[in-house]
Amino acid sequence: MTSKKTLSNLSFLILIGLALICSSSIAADPASEIANYPTKPIKFILPFPAGGGTDNLARIMVPKLTQILGQPVIVDNRPGASGNIATDAVSKANPDGYTVLMGYNTALTFNPLIFQSLNFDVQKDLKPVTLLATAKYVLVVNNIAPVKSVKELISLAKEKPGQLNYSSAGNGSTLHLAAELFKFRTGVDIVHIPYKGGGPATLGVLGGEVQMTFGSVASVLPHIKSGKIHAIGVTSLTRSNVLPDVPTISESGINGYNVTSWYGLLLPKNTPDQIVSKLAMAAHEVIQSPEIKEAMAKQGGLEVTISTPAEFDELIKSETNMWRDLNKKLKITAN
Secondary structure, eight states, X not given: OOXXXXXXXXXXXXXXXXXHHHHHHHHHOHHHXXXXXXXXXXXXXXXXXXXXXXHHHHHHHHHHHHHHHTSOEEEEEOXXXXXXXXXXXXXXXXXXXXXXXXXXXXXXXXXXXXXXXXXXXXXXXXXEEEEEEEEEEXXXXXXXXXXXXXXXXHHHHHHSTTOEEEEESSTTSHHHHHHHHHHHHHOOOEEEXXXXXXXXXXXXXXXXXXXXXXXEHHHHHHHHHHXXXXXXXXXXXXXXXXXXXXXXXXXXXXXXXXXXXXXXXXXETTOOHHHHHHHHHHHHHXXXXXXXXXXXXXXXXXXXXXXXHHHHHHHHHHHHHHHHHHHHHHOOOOO
């Protein structure tokens, strides 16, 4: 005969088992997971090493984003292959909102055109969340080039085809593409001299090795103020806040010319819309706070630029098409 004590222990064990099953079911409930997002740390996967523009922006945002979301946001730098390693990792991650790509424009729009064997498709495998920031470039010339405007530069270049040089941060860099788009739109023949980075490219202009470059605001502003180089055009559709007297290249006669660097957040493609929306709202709150705006402005003139997921998706598509048209002429390949 089974004792009352044995029955009591057995009942207790059954109740414990049922409780565990119920709690496991609740924890595994997808609707509950989505509604309570986030419930664990979030990884921001970055395509470039520490110390660059993407890394600096992420680290400016992370403390306040952690505070708003209530979970740690961890920066995970995965450089290599011009940003493709990080993009590939996020494209194949679990679509649960805990693996986020801090995307950069050329890695998302130009890499797919020049790398022939990518294991991911940006537009099919990633889900845009929001833009975060943009950075403008400035067309600058040194004292060797006797021009003070974009129109004068175009006239001089047409008078002396193949005799003017420009520097860039390397083949396929935004600085390279900005100059080639300028050549494509104006029909001028200016020779490309690639350097190993934006800093050396600016030094090339200062030293007289080349006559011009499309430089970041951060790299050229001190030299513009010192009078060593002259700013003649801003690459975006709107003027720079720190160089308000310098016209845009579009204003100067190349209508619609628009090249900027931009940064944004993306998730794996099948991430639920509710999670995308929650992450976007948190990012918008962070990026628009006064202290973050100020820190961004000091970090190379970054300007707050938020968007809806649909607007960000359209930007990726339209910019990819623009570079595709240009690369039919340039025929740049990476492998």
